[in-house]
Amino acid sequence: MEDGKSVMRVKISIVLGTRPEIIKMSPIIRECERRALDYFILHTGQHYSYNMDKAFFEELELPEAKYNLDAGSGYHGEQTGKILVGAERVLQKERPNFVLVQGDTNSTLAGALAATKLGIKVGHVEAGLRSYDRRMPEEVNRTLTDHCSDYLFAPTEKSKKILIGEGIPEEKIFITGNTVVDAVYQNLEIANRKRKIMSDLGLQPKKYFIVTVHRQENVDNKARFAWILRGLKKIAKEFGLPIVYPIHPRSRKRIEESGLRSDGVRLIDPVDFLSFLQLESNAKLVFTDSGGVQEETCILKVPCVTLRDNTERPETIEVGSNILAGTHPDRILKCTKIMFFKENGWQNPFGNGTAGEKTIEILSTL
Numbered sequence: 001m002e003d004g005k006s007v008m009r010v011k012i013s014i015v016l017g018t019r020p021e022i023i024k025m026s027p028i029i030r031e032c033e034r035r036a037l038d039y040f041i042l043h044t045g046q047h048y049s050y051n052m053d054k055a056f057f058e059e060l061e062l063p064e065a066k067y068n069l070d071a072g073s074g075y076h077g078e079q080t081g082k083i084l085v086g087a088e089r090v091l092q093k094e095r096p097n098f099v100l101v102q103g104d105t106n107s108t109l110a111g112a113l114a115a116t117k118l119g120i121k122v123g124h125v126e127a128g129l130r131s132y133d134r135r136m137p138e139e140v141n142r143t144l145t146d147h148c149s150d151y152l153f154a155p156t157e158k159s160k161k162i163l164i165g166e167g168i169p170e171e172k173i174f175i176t177g178n179t180v181v182d183a184v185y186q187n188l189e190i191a192n193r194k195r196k197i198m199s200d201l202g203l204q205p206k207k208y209f210i211v212t213v214h215r216q217e218n219v220d221n222k223a224r225f226a227w228i229l230r231g232l233k234k235i236a237k238e239f240g241l242p243i244v245y246p247i248h249p250r251s252r253k254r255i256e257e258s259g260l261r262s263d264g265v266r267l268i269d270p271v272d273f274l275s276f277l278q279l280e281s282n283a284k285l286v287f288t289d290s291g292g293v294q295e296e297t298c299i300l301k302v303p304c305v306t307l308r309d310n311t312e313r314p315e316t317i318e319v320g321s322n323i324l325a326g327t328h329p330d331r332i333l334k335c336t337k338i339m340f341f342k343e344n345g346w347q348n349p350f351g352n353g354t355a356g357e358k359t360i361e362i363l364s365t366l
């Protein structure tokens with residue numbers, strides 16, 4: 001290759017299925033495009049609503065998936081099983097040399113499992129994260145995916161150490177940084193130039209809060225979700241600032257089913273990535289249980305209050321961008337008071353925005 005990068009004559013399958021996978025795989029897809037590689041996207045169809053799926057392909061200008069398994073929603077066994085069956089068929093037909101999966105969803109695990117059973121090499125992007133809480137479906141997915149992968153792309157030194165501690169041979173592990181940094185760097189300026197969601201919502205920079213809460217352990221547990229909403233009501237009263245919650249469809253459904261109240265919180269539909277980046281980067285503080293949002297707030301230098309008891313992103317706690325509040329209303333208020341006045345001089349521990357490029361470069365040398 002003219003630019004000195006290795007030439008690659010292999011076929012890659014990029015498996016993705018949910019909002020965060022589309023966003024975090026986008027830098028890898030762009031790198032495949034840039035190098036004109038032989039690759040294709042296998043979409044599991046786990047997410048399918050326009051604002052959880054297509055919206056991201058359009059605005060990030062990603063090529064359409066060659067296959068969509070249309071797995072849709074369902075309980076874990078059903079959803080994972082449908083993706084496993086569908087992915088196996090596609091991979092048998094296409095016989096790629098590598099399958100890349102990302103993160104910790106049911107799509108991630110099923111894609112990795114289908115490939116490894118066919119003898120196809122699996123690369124796990126964002127390997128080595130652990131919350132050590134097996135009640136979370138994501139913890140099961142990420143642990144099993146790591147252990148059936150051939151190449152583990154760890155975002156940080158810490159995640160590499162975790163993998164080595166679990167007996168994974170060091171030669172399989174590569175520290176690349178997290179592709180979320182690439183996604184933020186590639187899109188932040190475009191977001192602030194092209195989107196006008198702040199003015200549409202009548203928000204002033206640093207004079208509002210953002211919330212995203214969607215994890216099964218929070219929203220499928222009525223008492224926990226009620227606590228979180230009560231905590232947010234307290235925040236609204238104490239700080240007198242708007243709280244905007246682009247609400248995930250799972251959480252919206254739970255509020256509707258259970259009749260929970262969301263006083264003091266402005267619910268809006270999930271927004272596109274560029275609009276979310278604009279909202280997130282200008283917020284005074286963000287409340288979340290999302291993995292990607294804990295990372296992005298750290299990168300964007302916006303304080304984060306995580307509404308969980310643990311995190312698989314301990315780097316954010318260590319640098320001081322994030323605090324674990326759990327879900328009790330009093331503790332949420334206490335942690336908000338700490339983070340409201342937080343100086344944001346911390347360093348981003350997730351890399352320099354070249355994780356996509358590094359991942360593909362490593363694959364090309366294997």
Ligand code: UD1
Nearest residue numbers: 018019020046047048049052073105106107137138249250
């Ligand atoms: C999944 C991942 C979670 C990730 C999240 C990202 C698993 C086990 N969980 O959770 O780790 O943080 O994606 O957003 O893989 N729904 C829609 N439209 C959609 C998708 C979902 O309306 O496009 C609704 C359906 O009611 C569905 C519910 O959301 O039952 C949950 O969807 P599902 O894909 O099962 O899990 P997520 O909560 O999205």
Ligand code: UDP
Nearest residue numbers: 019020023246270271272273276290291292
């Ligand atoms: N996000 C978005 N629109 C929204 C809420 C979130 O584009 O309304 C993006 C956010 O910037 C991040 C990703 O979605 O990149 C996080 O996905 P999610 O919280 O669904 O999943 P998790 O990271 O917890 O797996």
